[in-house]
Amino acid sequence: MSQQLDRSDSDREFGPRRGLWQRIKDVALMDVAVLVKGVDDAALEQFEERLLGADFGVSATLYLVDELNTESRKGKLRSAEDFRAFLAARVEQLLATERDRHLAVAASPPTVVLLVGVNGVGKTTTAARLARRLQAAGESVLLVAADTFRAGAIEQVEAWGTKLDVPVVSGAAGGDPAAVVFDAIEAASSRKLSHVIADTAGRLHTQGDLMAELEKVVRVAASRIDDAPHEVLLCLDATTGQNAVAQARVFGSRLPVTGLVVCKLDGTARGGVVVAVQRDLGVPIKFVGLGEGPDDLIPFDPHRFAEGLIS
Numbered sequence: 504m505s506q507q508l509d510r511s512d513s514d515r516e517f518g519p520r521r522g523l524w525q526r527i528k529d530v531a532l533m534d535v536a537v538l539v540k541g542v543d544d545a546a547l548e549q550f551e552e553r554l555l556g557a558d559f560g561v562s563a564t565l566y567l568v569d570e571l572n573t574e575s576r577k578g579k580l581r582s583a584e585d586f587r588a589f590l591a592a593r594v595e596q597l598l599a600t601e602r603d604r605h606l607a608v609a610a611s612p613p614t615v616v617l618l619v620g621v622n623g624v625g626k627t628t629t630a631a632r633l634a635r636r637l638q639a640a641g642e643s644v645l646l647v648a649a650d651t652f653r654a655g656a657i658e659q660v661e662a663w664g665t666k667l668d669v670p671v672v673s674g675a676a677g678g679d680p681a682a683v684v685f686d687a688i689e690a691a692s693s694r695k696l697s698h699v700i701a702d703t704a705g706r707l708h709t710q711g712d713l714m715a716e717l718e719k720v721v722r723v724a725a726s727r728i729d730d731a732p733h734e735v736l737l738c739l740d741a742t743t744g745q746n747a748v749a750q751a752r753v754f755g756s757r758l759p760v761t762g763l764v765v766c767k768l769d770g771t772a773r774g775g776v777v778v779a780v781q782r783d784l785g786v787p788i789k790f791v792g793l794g795e796g797p798d799d800l801i802p803f804d805p806h807r808f809a810e811g812l813i814s
């Protein structure tokens with residue numbers, strides 16, 4: 504299944520669409536004449552500033568600056584080509600993970616996937632786009648409108664269901680989202696569907712009571728199927744930069760987050776946030792959003808991402 508999906512995605516480019524990687528490209532286009540002479544403090548500082556400006560975050564930036572210093576002292580960076588190859592390799596290495604980037608599959612169906620995150624990051628759109636991907640791969644999907652909090656959220660999921668021809672389970676506005684998810688798992692089990700994709704209400708990571716509500720959704724799913732939810736996907740908005748890292752920390756401390764979805768990468772020239780957030784949370788990026796359309800969610804490929812920096 505995933506191979507089939509990956510093949511259809513191979514035409515999608517990470518960059519340079521609408522200036523996608525401009526800030527990172529600034530990093531890759533540094534004045535290498537300075538570097539090859541032997542890196543001096545000014546060059547290291549410039550490299551550091553550009554990495555921070557592209558949202559790589561402090562930790563990854565310090566690592567890359569240190570590596571640049573070491574490699575250059577060893578005389579390994581003799582040309583612009585050397586420098587770009589160094590950068591791509593190190594960025595790919597920063598994104599390496601032991602964990603599987605594919606969507607988890609339940610030992611016995613249905614596979615239960617929860618989308619969580621703050622308001623407006625792209626949860627509902629991602630739920631719909633995941634449903635579409637799975638459907639295209641021959642899976643049978645049930646969408647769940649478990650955002651009972653925001654006016655219009657249920658209708659938004661139902662509209663996607665109609666558009667994609669995917670069944671939707673929704674609760675009453677203001678109802679308990681855990682009950683809606685429980686009912687959806689029941690329905691999917693009895694209808695022998697393969698996937699339950701649940702959209703949840705956006706919440707600020709500072710809203711403790713709403714975080715507790717999500718913890719309950721997780722507990723209730725586990726009470727119905729031992730290893731559910733099989734995925735808790737945290738959606739982040741790439742345009743919010745280091746704020747996304749802060750959100751990831753709090754959600755990660757309250758919920759068993761299994762994967763990250765970084766949406767709106769098409770809307771920022773500072774894609775380094777992808778590196779910052781995965782490094783900080785230690786949870787793999789599974790998908791990235793590159794537009795608002797139903798097909799604009801693609802599996803994250805670190806190699807293509809790193810190559811996109813220097814192409």
Ligand SMILES: Nc1nc2c(ncn2[C@@H]2O[C@H](COP(=O)(O)OP(=O)(O)O)[C@@H](O)[C@H]2O)c(=O)[nH]1
Pocket residue numbers: 620621622623624625626627628629705738766767768769770791792793794795799
């Ligand atoms: N450009 C762009 N827009 C996106 C992407 N993902 C979501 N959006 C838009 O962001 C807005 C909020 O998305 P929504 O799914 O409703 O966010 P939610 O509040 O987290 O459920 C909508 O206008 C989406 O079309 C993306 O990858 N790129």
Ligand SMILES: [Mg+2]
Pocket residue numbers: 626627628650656702703705
């Ligand atoms: Mg929503």
